[in-house]
Amino acid sequence: MIEVRDLWHIYEGKKEALRGVSLTFGNEIIALVGPNGSGKTTLAKHLNGLLKPTKGEVIVDGMDTRKHSVAELARVVGYVFQNPEHMFFEENVFREVAFGPKNLGLSEEEIEERVKWALREVNLEGYEDRSPYSLSGGEKQRLAIACILAMRPKYLILDEPTTGLDEKNAESIKKIIRKLYREGHGILLITHEMDLVLELAERAVLLYQGKKVFDGDVKEFFELDLRKYDLDRPRLLTISEEIGLGFFRSVKEFVKALEMRT
Amino acid sequence: MMYTLYIERDSLLNRLDPRVKTIGSLFGIIALILFNSPILLSLLFLLIVLTLVILGKITIGEIFNVLKPLIPISIVAMIIWPFILKPWYFGLFIGFGYGIRLLSVALLTLGLIMTTPQRDLILGFIKMGMPYEIGLTLTIALRYIPTLYMLAQTIMDAQKSRGLELERGNFIQRAKNTVPILIPLIVASIKTAHELSIALESRAFGASKRRTFLHNIKMEVKDYIALGITFALFFLAVYARYFLGVGYIKLF
Ligand SMILES: Nc1ncnc2c1ncn2[C@@H]1O[C@H](COP(=O)(O)OP(=O)(O)O)[C@@H](O)[C@H]1O
Ligand SMILES: [Mg+2]
Numbered sequence: 001m002i003e004v005r006d007l008w009h010i011y012e013g014k015k016e017a018l019r020g021v022s023l024t025f026g027n028e029i030i031a032l033v034g035p036n037g038s039g040k041t042t043l044a045k046h047l048n049g050l051l052k053p054t055k056g057e058v059i060v061d062g063m064d065t066r067k068h069s070v071a072e073l074a075r076v077v078g079y080v081f082q083n084p085e086h087m088f089f090e091e092n093v094f095r096e097v098a099f100g101p102k103n104l105g106l107s108e109e110e111i112e113e114r115v116k117w118a119l120r121e122v123n124l125e126g127y128e129d130r131s132p133y134s135l136s137g138g139e140k141q142r143l144a145i146a147c148i149l150a151m152r153p154k155y156l157i158l159d160e161p162t163t164g165l166d167e168k169n170a171e172s173i174k175k176i177i178r179k180l181y182r183e184g185h186g187i188l189l190i191t192h193e194m195d196l197v198l199e200l201a202e203r204a205v206l207l208y209q210g211k212k213v214f215d216g217d218v219k220e221f222f223e224l225d226l227r228k229y230d231l232d233r234p235r236l237l238t239i240s241e242e243i244g245l246g247f248f249r250s251v252k253e254f255v256k257a258l259e260m261r262t
Numbered sequence: 263m264m265y266t267l268y269i270e271r272d273s274l275l276n277r278l279d280p281r282v283k284t285i286g287s288l289f290g291i292i293a294l295i296l297f298n299s300p301i302l303l304s305l306l307f308l309l310i311v312l313t314l315v316i317l318g319k320i321t322i323g324e325i326f327n328v329l330k331p332l333i334p335i336s337i338v339a340m341i342i343w344p345f346i347l348k349p350w351y352f353g354l355f356i357g358f359g360y361g362i363r364l365l366s367v368a369l370l371t372l373g374l375i376m377t378t379p380q381r382d383l384i385l386g387f388i389k390m391g392m393p394y395e396i397g398l399t400l401t402i403a404l405r406y407i408p409t410l411y412m413l414a415q416t417i418m419d420a421q422k423s424r425g426l427e428l429e430r431g432n433f434i435q436r437a438k439n440t441v442p443i444l445i446p447l448i449v450a451s452i453k454t455a456h457e458l459s460i461a462l463e464s465r466a467f468g469a470s471k472r473r474t475f476l477h478n479i480k481m482e483v484k485d486y487i488a489l490g491i492t493f494a495l496f497f498l499a500v501y502a503r504y505f506l507g508v509g510y511i512k513l514f
Binding site for chain 1: 413416417419420421422423424425426427441442444445446449450
């Protein structure tokens with residue numbers, strides 16, 4: 001369980017990025033949403049200790065993040081950064097994925113086993129000898145996830161994992177996220193794509209100007225007036241409401257209901 | 263994080279043409295090299311400080327802040343001399359002059375930067391004959407310093423999240439630890455540079471030899487007066503040094 005208690009963060013230069021946020025989550029998919037500058041990244045960076053609280057505390061499975069290094073917390077909380085290219089530096093995919101486990105000080109066999117497993121999880125088997133930079137956008141994103149997965153964290157933070165990807169690649173990322181959730185990971189999804197929230201998350205947390213203004217069921221979340229927070233309502237919901245069909249998670253469900261009605 | 267030393271302030275120095283300020287600083291540096299008398303150098307230092315405070319509206323605190331990192335070096339410059347010159351107190355006296363001279367040269371340069379926007383400074387260089395391409399390169403390089411700094415921070419965070427510990431190990435290990443930071447940083451920089459060059463070329467950069475400037479600088483009466491005073495002071499310094507023999511102590 002990750003517990004965030006009355007978290008304040010004030011950057012140098014006196015910018016109050018978080019103002020008293022509390023949040024508890026475990027094995028679930030949470031969408032962390034909010035307009036640009038609302039404090040999403042700042043909050044996420046507290047969960048693996050990249051940032052330390054100015055006030056308040058963050059407890060990860062009983063560990064106070066102020067008393068543990070990022071490297072220690074990385075075993076429990078995996079953070080997949082938004083741009084995969086910001087982490088690639090090895091000559092091939094195998095070594096790239098092995099970097100995290102190596103830092104954890106594991107044995108050769110253990111590292112190899114984890115790399116294989118992680119690459120399987122993201123459907124990149126057979127890519128071991130490719131250069132990370134030679135992969136396509138979607139493959140890079142999957143490789144980034146594998147790099148973090150190989151450290152076997154219980155919780156995963158994904159920052160805008162589908163931004164800039166086409167439909168097909170985004171779909172495969174979504175599938176991977178669902179699978180990881182079923183396998184027991186707690187997943188924090190940072191996104192401003194409301195379709196992704198609708199499709200994947202059970203719970204949504206809305207940040208606005210450094211404060212938590214909503215925390216609850218996704219269905220309730222979409223009953224909020226999202227324009228007030230510079231967010232768009234998914235088109236799917238607008239359409240299904242227009243024709244009086246109610247709440248749907250995906251186009252597939254919606255189409256099914258539509259066919260049933262006619 | 264401070265990316266530029268320029269201080270936006272409505273002062274005479276701020277409004278002065280960058281060319282005049284550049285020439286003034288250059289003459290000032292030459293004058294500082296002409297003399298080695300600690301008393302005269304102290305007076306010159308005082309003159310620079312007063313000019314910045316009165317004409318540039320820069321506070322003593324701000325001056326101290328920019329000079330602070332240089333104080334250790336100037337102290338080293340000072341304490342070397344007692345070992346070279348006998349008696350030791352004479353060496354210390356001369357060394358004091360050298361320390362002050364170092365700070366003065368630095369303050370002249372920093373004063374120029376503190377009172378002139380980067381853009382005007384480089385435009386001034388170009389108008390004085392620096393090739394336009396070099397000016398543009400300089401501008402772009404300075405423009406990207408904050409961007410690169412932020413990028414480096416992000417990359418460091420990303421690698422720390424993979425368990426990289428930058429401060430761990432001996433000297434060699436630490437040097438190795440920078441590889442996962444440097445490679446993504448270099449790749450991203452090359453990409454940015456490549457995109458930038460495409461953007462420049464697609465706007466026909468270099469198509470015409472004679473360029474006009476959207477933002478221009480122009481010498482006004484006050485600039486000519488200031489330039490005149492600068493020259494006068496400089497010749498006075500040269501005259502004092504070579505014809506009157508003031509301010510120079512023969513050391514050996
Ligand atoms: N390193 C930093 N230094 C100073 N201010 C920052 C820094 N990072 C973010 N901020 C500020 O904190 C606020 C929250 O930023 P962030 O957490 O990145 O928001 P989001 O991820 O929701 O876009 C913004 O106003 C941003 O300008
Ligand atoms: Mg962000």
